[in-house]
Amino acid sequence: MQIERLINMVFYLIHGRQVTARELADYFHVSTRTIYRDINTLTLAGIPIISTRGAGGGISLIDGYTLNKSLFSREEQENIFQSLRLLQATRYPHAELTLRKIGAIFGQAQEPQWLDIDFTFWGSDEEQKTDLSTLQSAILSKHPIAFDYFNSELQKSERIIEPLQLAFKSRTWYVVGYCRSRQEIRIFRISRMKHIRVRPETFTRELPHGYSLSGNVPTECNFPVFKLKFAPEIAYRLYDDFQEYQMETCSDGSFIVTFPYPLTEWTFHYLLSFGKYVEILEPKIARTLLKERALEIANIYENI
Numbered sequence: 080m081q082i083e084r085l086i087n088m089v090f091y092l093i094h095g096r097q098v099t100a101r102e103l104a105d106y107f108h109v110s111t112r113t114i115y116r117d118i119n120t121l122t123l124a125g126i127p128i129i130s131t132r133g134a135g136g137g138i139s140l141i142d143g144y145t146l147n148k149s150l151f152s153r154e155e156q157e158n159i160f161q162s163l164r165l166l167q168a169t170r171y172p173h174a175e176l177t178l179r180k181i182g183a184i185f186g187q188a189q190e191p192q193w194l195d196i197d198f199t200f201w202g203s204d205e206e207q208k209t210d211l212s213t214l215q216s217a218i219l220s221k222h223p224i225a226f227d228y229f230n231s232e233l234q235k236s237e238r239i240i241e242p243l244q245l246a247f248k249s250r251t252w253y254v255v256g257y258c259r260s261r262q263e264i265r266i267f268r269i270s271r272m273k274h275i276r277v278r279p280e281t282f283t284r285e286l287p288h289g290y291s292l293s294g295n296v297p298t299e300c301n302f303p304v305f306k307l308k309f310a311p312e313i314a315y316r317l318y319d320d321f322q323e324y325q326m327e328t329c330s331d332g333s334f335i336v337t338f339p340y341p342l343t344e345w346t347f348h349y350l351l352s353f354g355k356y357v358e359i360l361e362p363k364i365a366r367t368l369l370k371e372r373a374l375e376i377a378n379i380y381e382n383i
Contacts, residue, residue: 084109085117089126089140097137210275211245214254218242223259223278229271239278240265243286255292257284266292302339306361309334313356335360347372 084107091106092098100111100118107114118138122128127141217224225239240256243264247253251268258265264287309317311332327335340346347369350357359366 085121088117089121092128092138092140097139099137103138210269210272211252213275213277214242214245214269217277218245218254221281221283223280223282224256224275225278226275227273228267229273236260238267240267241282241284243284244290246292248292253292255286255290257282264290302341303362303365305336305338305340305359305365307336307350308358308360309336309353310356313353316353342368351376 088103088107091103100114103114104111118128118130128138129141130136130138214224216222221241223239223241225237228236228238230236239259240254241259242254242256244255245252246255246266251270254267254269254272255264256267257263308329311334314334317326317334317336321336321338325336325338327337329335342365346365350359350369351372359369
C-alpha cells in the first residue's frame with residue numbers, strides 16, 4: 080500500500096543517509112518513477128526532503144529532522160513509549176527493536192528512567208517471562224498449544240487449546256482459548272499452565288464478538304457472606320486483597336472485612352495463609368470447616 084510505503088520511506092531516510100532513487104526503488108520493489116512520485120507526495124505533505132542531481136547527488140532529509148516536529152506532541156511520544164514498555168515487559172516479539180527505532184525517530188532515549196515495568200512476581204525466573212512470549216506468538220500466528228494444567232484443587236489435566244487472548248486481571252495473567260476437550264471457551268491462569276508446547280498446525284477460530292473476561296466471573300448472589308476479623312499485624316495485606324468499602328476499622332485496631340465468597344477448598348487455603356491473624360465470624364459453617372482444616376494441620380505436628 081502506498082501509505083505504508085511512504086511511512087517506511089521516511090523511516091528509511093530518517094537516519095540521515097543520502098540515497099539514490101534506484102536504491103529506494105530496489106528496497107521497496109517499485110520503479111524509480113514511483114519513487115519520484117512518492118517523494119513529491121511527501122514534499123507536498125510537509126516532509127523536508129532534499130533531492131539533488133548529478134554525481135554525488137541523491138535524496139535525503141534536512142539534517143536534524145525528526146518526526147516529533149511534525150506529527151507527534153511530547154505527550155504523544157511519551158504515550159507511545161509507555162505502550163511499548165508494556166509490550167517489552169511481556170516479552171512481546173520485536174518490542175525491544177521497535178523501542179530502539181522509535182527512540183531514533185524521536186531523537187531521544189527510548190527508555191525513560193521514570194518507568195520500569197515487570198509483570199512477573201518477585202523471584203520469578205526467565206521461564207515465566209518466556210511463557211508469555213510463547214503464548215503471544217501462538218495467538219498471533221494461530222497455533223494451538225498443549226500444556227499440563229493444575230486447577231485450584233491441584234488436579235492435573237492435559238489440555239489442547241486454541242489461544243485467542245491474553246488477559247491481565249487482578250495482578251494475574253490469564254489466557255482465553257477454545258478448549259478442545261471441553262469444546263468451549265475457557266479461561267486458564269498462566270501460572271498453572273506447565274510445559275507449554277506450541278503445535279505446528281494452525282486454526283481459524285476468532286474470539287466471539289463482544290467477549291468480555293468480566294462476563295465469565297460467577298455471580299456472587301449465591302455466595303455466602305463472609306465476615307472476617309483481621310488483626311492489626313496483617314493490615315498490610317488487606318488493601319492488596321479487598322476493596323475499601325468491604326473493610327471496617329475497629330477501635331482496637333483490628334479490621335472487619337465483609338464480602339461474598341464460595342465455600343471452596345481454595346477459599347480455606349487462602350484464609351489459612353493469614354495464619355492466626357484472621358478469625359471467621361460468619362458464616363458458622365465456614366468457622367467449623369476452617370477449624371477442621373486447622374486441626375488437620377496441627378495433627379501433622381502432634382508428635383513434635
